[in-house]
Amino acid sequence: MFTATAERPLAATITGSLPRPGWFKQNLAGRTFSTAFAGDAEYREQYSDAIAALISDQERAGLDILTDGEMRFDTDIGGRSWFGYLFDRLDGLQAMPGTEGWAKLSRSGSPGRADTPGDIMNEFAQTKLPPVISGPVHSDRLQYDVIWKIAQRLTDRPIKMGSCSAQMLDKHMGNSFYKDRSESVMALSAALNEEYHRLADAGCAVIQIEEPCLHNIGAASEIPLEVYVEAFNREVRGLRTKTELWCHTCWGNPFAQRIGADSSYRPILDYLDRLDVDVITVESTENQGSELAEIVAALSENKKLCVGVINHRSLQVETPEGVAALIRKALQHIAPERLLLSSDCGFGRQGITRTHAYYKMVAMVRGANIVRRELGLAEVNMPATDKRFALP
Numbered sequence: 001m002f003t004a005t006a007e008r009p010l011a012a013t014i015t016g017s018l019p020r021p022g023w024f025k026q027n028l029a030g031r032t033f034s035t036a037f038a039g040d041a042e043y044r045e046q047y048s049d050a051i052a053a054l055i056s057d058q059e060r061a062g063l064d065i066l067t068d069g070e071m072r073f074d075t076d077i078g079g080r081s082w083f084g085y086l087f088d089r090l091d092g093l094q095a096m097p098g099t100e101g102w103a104k105l106s107r108s109g110s111p112g113r114a115d116t117p118g119d120i121m122n123e124f125a126q127t128k129l130p131p132v133i134s135g136p137v138h139s140d141r142l143q144y145d146v147i148w149k150i151a152q153r154l155t156d157r158p159i160k161m162g163s164c165s166a167q168m169l170d171k172h173m174g175n176s177f178y179k180d181r182s183e184s185v186m187a188l189s190a191a192l193n194e195e196y197h198r199l200a201d202a203g204c205a206v207i208q209i210e211e212p213c214l215h216n217i218g219a220a221s222e223i224p225l226e227v228y229v230e231a232f233n234r235e236v237r238g239l240r241t242k243t244e245l246w247c248h249t250c251w252g253n254p255f256a257q258r259i260g261a262d263s264s265y266r267p268i269l270d271y272l273d274r275l276d277v278d279v280i281t282v283e284s285t286e287n288q289g290s291e292l293a294e295i296v297a298a299l300s301e302n303k304k305l306c307v308g309v310i311n312h313r314s315l316q317v318e319t320p321e322g323v324a325a326l327i328r329k330a331l332q333h334i335a336p337e338r339l340l341l342s343s344d345c346g347f348g349r350q351g352i353t354r355t356h357a358y359y360k361m362v363a364m365v366r367g368a369n370i371v372r373r374e375l376g377l378a379e380v381n382m383p384a385t386d387k388r389f390a391l392p
Helices: 035-040 043-060 083-086 120-126 144-152 166-171 181-202 227-236 266-274 292-298 318-331 354-375
Strands: 091-095 131-138 161-163 204-212 245-249 280-281 305-308 339-343
Touching: 035 043, 035 144, 035 161, 043 144, 083 161, 083 166, 083 292, 131 181, 131 266, 144 161, 144 181, 144 245, 161 181, 161 245, 166 181, 166 227, 181 204, 181 227, 266 292, 280 292, 280 339, 292 318, 305 318, 305 354, 318 354, 339 354
Parallel strands: 161 204, 204 245, 245 280, 280 305, 305 339
Antiparallel strands: 091 131
């Protein structure tokens, strides 16, 4: 159900995460969000100020759909909190102490790198410490609805709420309870579906499920792609009647690194279209949109495409003209009413600085405005570029 992007051609957003402000030092440290926010005055003040600052950055840049920067995530190494937030708060999981719990990214399309001292992926792998499923999986401590409300009350623009997918969680944890991976991924999908419905019922206009295990699983997958599609659709069951539902895909973000060498969507395009969502997001800056024609051709007309037009791995801030060129390339294959714009992935995870992230967002909207003018569409107001407030 198109709500946030209805009648908003070329609407601009970011994937989700933003770099933490340097003064935000507090962490949840295993607590539920409500426990920390209601009972820890220092955490409450720093968290509230951080999301207010990051929402302001996005509004000044002219984004149409905002995020809370994923400030619920703890300061960590390489972005463990993306799945660690859920690892630490799903019932039915048991921690694996010490090095026995180190996940190996060979299951994630980076064979050998996680086991190689001196490789940055080795450092990331050593910090993941995933749990083991030891009982029935249940979700009632994620509190996405509470987190969303605190951000949404700061702006009249829609706040998009994203979450690591159940299948990505399952791929990075052990299992000593369910009979096989197919059963465990379905159980996790059902548990997260309950959480998303609480979020949708609270009024969230955009929910984004991140990284289904289709394009990034490698040849040694324990689960057939058909089962992953079924699991994803179980995870999002019933949501499209309540909210606008997005599926984010990219090629990795820990330390702003790409996971996997062969970054092509071509082998999984038929599966991608079978996902029960309104919007599919794809990474496209590093190959300059070379697969966009095939991606668009594979998608049903009832889906929109969100194209990454700014790179989260590069410190080089894109030019508005370069962003506009990539948008024009996409428009050769899809109508502006079905095209949305974003970053390739998140800006957090110890990737780039807050300054880089801000000016990349500004460049995206400046580039979009160039194309909007060419198409006769209304431009988005950008306080960041208002010459009345320029300093001498």
